[in-house]
Amino acid sequence: MPHNNKPVNGNDTPSFLDLLNQMQPPAAELDGKHGTNRLAKLRAAWKESWKEGGFLYQRWEEVLQARQGSWHDAATWIKTSLLLGGLSLIVLMLDAAGDVVSAALKGLSDVPATSGGDGSGLWATVDQPIRVFLADQAAHLAVAPAALYAFWQLTGLLGLVGGFFGNAGARIAWLLFGIGSLAMIWSAAPAGGRAAATGLAALMWALASIFALRGLTLRPIVHNHPPEFQPQFNPALHLHATLPAPTPVGDDLGPDNVHPLQR
Incomplete structure (x- = not known):
């Protein structure tokens, strides 16, 4: 590493390692031991670098200036x-x-795709047909029923959270999630309670859509902007009047500046 042998307060400030190599410890601390010698040099370099114009002093000044200045000046x-x-x-x-x-x-x-807890309650009425439908479809596909059920849950969660924050893609996913869930419940629910289970799922989905579709409105947005090319008429009255030229001083008509009447 090149060393800078110029003084600390000069134009080129030496680094802390340069100061460490240049510093000589006080004579009282030189007792012949290498460890004490190194510690004394380190202490002297540390004190010297914190003096005005020293290496650490300038670095600290740059930190203080960066707090008040802009990113470009840092x-x-x-x-x-x-x-x-x-x-x-x-x-x-x-x-x-x-x-x-x-x-x-x-x-x-x-989570097992065909287990619906105790099989009772409002959530089980909606969730159990979906588990059964996914398990029946997975028998014809190269995927496990648990993976299909996990993907269905993850899609609904992302659609709900993303739609709450106004993401358009998440809201589209939420709409498709709800329509697909209603179709699965209608297909796999018992025939006697098919309409009730589907209607209950639709109500749950509508309540959850209050958060997923927050801020969405069906009212048309009307923008009242003036036409791009609108002719402008600025009527103005222009009057042209001719003023006589001023008579020069000291003409041939005399000092009284009286002009004779001419016909």
Whole structure:
């Protein structure tokens, strides 16, 4: 590493390592031991670098200026540190989110597709036909019934949460989720209670749509904008008057400036 032998308060400020190599410890601390010698040099370099114009002093001044200035005026090492820290944080968040989603999918896939708890209650009336329908369809497909049921739950959850935050794709997924659920319930529910189960599912879906379709309106939006090319009329009255030229001073008519009447 090249060393800067210029003084600390000069134009080129030496780094902390340069100061450490240049510093000589006080004579009282030189007792012949290598460890004490290194510690004394380190202490002297630390004190020198915090003096006005020192390496650490200037770095601290750059930090204080970055708090009050703009991003463009900040020092390069501050920008680099913040960017590296932000990228590291994003990577950690993505890694944690991947673990959470993986655990959620694994937990959903472990739920048996044909078990509906005790088989009673309002939710079981809606959920049990869907489990039965997916289990019957999975027998003809190369997929497990639990995977189909987990995908159905995940689609509804993403549609509900994304629709609440106004995402258009999530709201479309929520609409398709509700229509598909009603079709599955109508197909797999017992014949005697098919209409009741489908109607109950429609009411539950409508109540959940209050949150998923929050802010959505069917009223037409009317924009009252003026025509792009609108002729403008600015009437103006122009009067042209001719004023006589002023008579020059000291003409041939005399000092009294009297003009004779001419016919």
